[in-house]
Amino acid sequence: MKSIENNPKLYQLFIADALSEIGDVFYYVALITYASQLTNSSLAISLVTTFEFIPPVFSIIIGPTADKLCNKTKVSMIVNILQCTLYLINGLLFLKFQNWILFSLCLTINFISDTLGIITQEMEPIILKKVSPKISYEKKYGWLSAVAQSFSIGGKFLGGVLLTIMNNHYIFMSFINAATFGCAAVAMALIGNVITKKEIQDKEDEKSGVLEGIKFLKDNAKVRFIVVLLSNINIVLAPILPIAYILLANKEMYSPVNYSMSVSLLTAIDSLASILGPTFGLRLFKGKKALINSVMVGSIFSAFFCLSIFTRNIYVLMLTLFLASFFIGATIPLLFGGVIKNVPESKIGSVNGVIDTLLAITPPLSTFIFSSSVQYVSTYINVLILSVFSIFIILIIIKNRTNLF
Structure with missing residues (x-):
């Protein structure tokens, strides 16, 4: 302050x-x-x-x-x-x-x-x-x-x-x-x-700023890897709360309070973690591997959050939701901090634009697919698919953590 x-x-x-x-x-x-x-x-x-x-x-x-x-x-x-x-x-x-x-x-x-x-x-x-x-x-x-x-x-x-x-x-x-x-x-x-002063750009730059953002991700394996990971983690995280709301509405998940209060509690927990993560979570990750470490911890707790649905207990869901949102919240400043350090000022908007679009596309698509499919497929089958996918993400991080970072 x-x-x-x-x-x-x-x-x-x-x-x-x-x-x-x-x-x-x-x-x-x-x-x-x-x-x-x-x-x-x-x-x-x-x-x-x-x-x-x-x-x-x-x-x-x-x-x-x-x-x-x-x-x-x-x-x-x-x-x-x-x-x-x-x-x-x-x-x-x-x-x-x-x-x-x-x-x-x-x-x-x-x-x-x-x-x-x-x-x-x-x-x-x-x-x-x-x-x-x-x-x-x-x-x-x-x-x-x-x-x-x-x-x-x-x-x-x-x-x-x-x-x-x-x-x-x-x-x-x-x-x-x-x-x-x-x-x-x-x-x-x-x-x-x-x-900001305009830098001298070659003909390729003048054709399309979008290409600059794509080119940066293509040339920078570390940032590209993190962006792809976060997009995939969004696939896991986005539909879980809507699925939880469905279970609560059908009284298939234990909660000591009524439906509206349960939804309010989960929303409040998610919001609180989103505030504390970017503020205090950064202190937990330092050094050259801070970004990949934050993503790895965030992905682990995202998997726990997904698996917590099977407990059918709102207390467990609240705890894992807080931890997943907290550590993913800490990752975002580290990601864009890396972009700022490695991208010329004249191209930051182009690079951030591509990243923001990639991160914005997956949540609504995943939410729509998995929350609407519960009408045709068992809720727990959907959660099982998301859980397996989240574990698969963790294995990819472990495999590439040493080579890329």
Whole structure:
């Protein structure tokens, strides 16, 4: 905290990111609530949750664009202003439209805003690197992730409270969201200019920044190995909670509390681990093999988390969920810290864009496949498949740990 307080620009960056996060969460809660009141509400809710997964997939395209933008903070400020304007318009739409037409317009605006936000996300590593060069990037990234996750949790709770107090007055929720992005724009303006100079690029670079990201992963076996591993670990982790929710709903798993409280507890445990992992987990892994060691420990506890379903006990599930989320949370800052150290500033967006897209694709696909297949195949058969796959990942890590690292 002292490091943050003694660095005003870093402090302002954290405020901007927190405000953007809380604004996104406020609106998500409002949109889900509105969707639940429509006819065919299940379809509306599915559309909201599905559209939340799509923008990060565009990182592979947006990353190279972010590289070409020199004044990173100025562009981030403009993006926040555009998002502020979108939600002001969104609020006014409630005065003119209703039901599915209104829902479709709101969903579109939210999707456009989230996609614009990816531009800021892909420029953030450079801003983070520039504003406090004396602090290691891994620590700063961990702190930023913890702040964003903390405000996400707080935003979900506060958003629900505000909706209740305002009697589901969605116009005000849109305006509040607009205000958070407006304040985030002010915070980015206070940071000042963070400008990166364009490096001389050959003709191949000019053709496609995406190729640069792919080329980096092709040439850097260590980073490529970790990204592929994390993508595969996501295949294991993503569907387990939805499967657990199904078991709890069918009363096939022991829990001392009712269904809604069980879901809340698991969500809270996952969120808490996602905050503590990037902040304190980094201290457990040091040296040249810190990254591979963190992935190996994370994969081991991911396998335990998967296998814990067979205990049919929520206490065991909560413990293994916390440990898996904690150690995977520690891995992400180490991964992107390695990218920052090995990639020229002019190509960081391209490389991070490819990585972000790869990591974003697997969770929704895996969740959809395994959570929907329980209607046709035994839940425990699905879990067994995921468990075998998770053990297979651990064996691959052990086999390649010495050779690559």
